[in-house]
Amino acid sequence: MQSTFVERTLSNGLRIVCESMAQVRSTAVGFLVRTGARDEAPHEHGVSHFLEHMCFKGTARRDWRAITVGFDELGSIYNAFTGKEHTLYYGWVPAHAAEPQLELLADMMRPALPAEEFETERKVILEEIAMSADSFEHHVWNFLHETVFGSHALAHEILGEKETIEKLPRETMLDYLRRRYAPRNVTLIVSGALSPDAVFAAAERFCGDWDGAANGRPLAPPPAPPAAGVHKLRLPQFKQQTLALLYASVPHGHAQSETIEALCAIFGGHNSRCYWKIVEKGVCSQAGAVWLSYADCGLMALFTDGEPEKCDEMLAALREQAAEITRGGVLPDEVQRVKNQRRTHLALEAENPRTRLMQIIDDLEGWGKPRTPQERLADVDAVSAESIADYLRTYPIDGPGLLISCGPRDWP
Structure with a gap:
């Protein structure tokens, strides 16, 4: 499969990576945010994952239902997930729906964090944390990281702790959103059937007005594992x-x-x-x-x-x-x-x-x-x-x- 990469960076710092793939009829669009559990302060534990949920709960232009129905109307296969070092949002659609898919995901990158939905989703996250106690693999994974990394940020639980999620103010998430979802900390990736120029033009329309300077990732070196x-x-x-x-x-x-x-x-x-x-x-x-x-x-x-x-x-x-x-x-x-x-x-x-x-x-x-x-x-x-x-x-x-x-x- 032959592929061609074309890149551009918008004036606000958003990096765009396009891969044109010959002989395919679909397009995948994703926003990679360079932030995750290791970027959280102790009082913010779980905010990255919580924010991922909130990006589906409403923007200035859409409520949660319009977002969910919007994906379905595009025929999108979509998902999002949070890790230790990144958060990803993506949708995979027929080629003709690539631009509206980009627009929908771009809108979600600037969530409104509606207060009522924030409290509802807080309960959802707390239920996830409670359910994780029934997962043997979850216990092993967390214990391994806690043992090796101790107080280092890589030991942070992606879901957060019950205590931090219960107390997390909406204002703390807003501050995290401004800092960590700034355009210089985000990469737009599009692969499949596409015109790079069309992608760049759409990205300028939908993301060109994003503002904010990302704070640098404070990568404190993790401890070496005991021999x-x-x-x-x-x-x-x-x-x-x-x-x-x-x-x-x-x-x-x-x-x-x-x-x-x-x-x-x-x-x-x-x-x-x-x-x-x-x-x-x-x-x-x-x-x-x-x-x-x-x-x-x-x-x-x-x-x-x-x-x-x-x-x-x-x-x-x-x-x-x-x-x-x-x-x-x-x-x-x-x-x-x-x-x-x-x-x-x-x-x-x-x-x-x-x-x-x-x-x-x-x-x-x-x-x-x-x-x-x-x-x-x-x-x-x-x-x-x-x-x-x-x-x-x-x-x-x-x-x-x-x-x-x-x-x-x-x-x-």
Whole structure:
């Protein structure tokens, strides 16, 4: 799939990235806001996610119903989500509806925060927080970040805490909106069937009057993860136990990104070592590796989930596989299989404006610029058994690691 990038920056600082995709009949439009949970002050915890909800609740020109019906009238497949470091709003429509989709999303980027809807949505967020207490994975995810990052902003819970959401004034959200949704902190991305000049003209009409100077992101360096130790979270209400070994890694957008993804797939993906040597032997229900990467830090997490009574066996099996791959390396045929899978996924994503939009967002955050599908495939082609061995020499996963244990059993 051939693609062409064209960029422009409006006078107010809004960056626009267009990718024209030949032979497609749809267009994806997204606003990437460079703000998330790590940008919140302690008294603001949860405001990024809360604001994401409020962007659907009314503007100076539309109420919540007009926004919702507007998406449906365009035939849009749309969504929004908040992360640690960004917030995204997007819609995917037939090509003829691209401009009205851009206008609707642009209008939402300047929400009115109606007082009545603010209080209604506060209750919705509080219900989400209450429901999250029933999610085992949510407990594990938060405990992992709290353990590694401590008082650093990356430990912030995306939903916020019950106490902060209950007390959050509308004025605090208004101030956050002015600071963090300023045009210099926002990127408009459009991919698919499009005319860049038409996109630029529409962006000038719908976003050119946005005002406000973004405050710079205060990226306080996160602490390095401890090289060893044990941290436990007892969760008696659940039946399963998760064990994780954490090791230092590289940040998002690193030159070794595809090598790390290949390592994770070989270690714990489909038809992986952990699957055949741990899961299929009945030791646990799942096991693998996840690379957690942020703008200025990264972690490699080896994990296993299973019955609490099998903790010793699960951890021993996980360590055995970690030692084997660190010291013995990987086989060329293993590398080739995961590269073939990765190529297929990238090729399919390159044919879809919505998934291309997500790829471009990943590129902008990690590399500062979009990459063509061909550039992405070239990075995959460069992965080898040697590149994986090089990574493991620098970031080995056969040491003690920081052990996280979450579940009903107080172990070890």
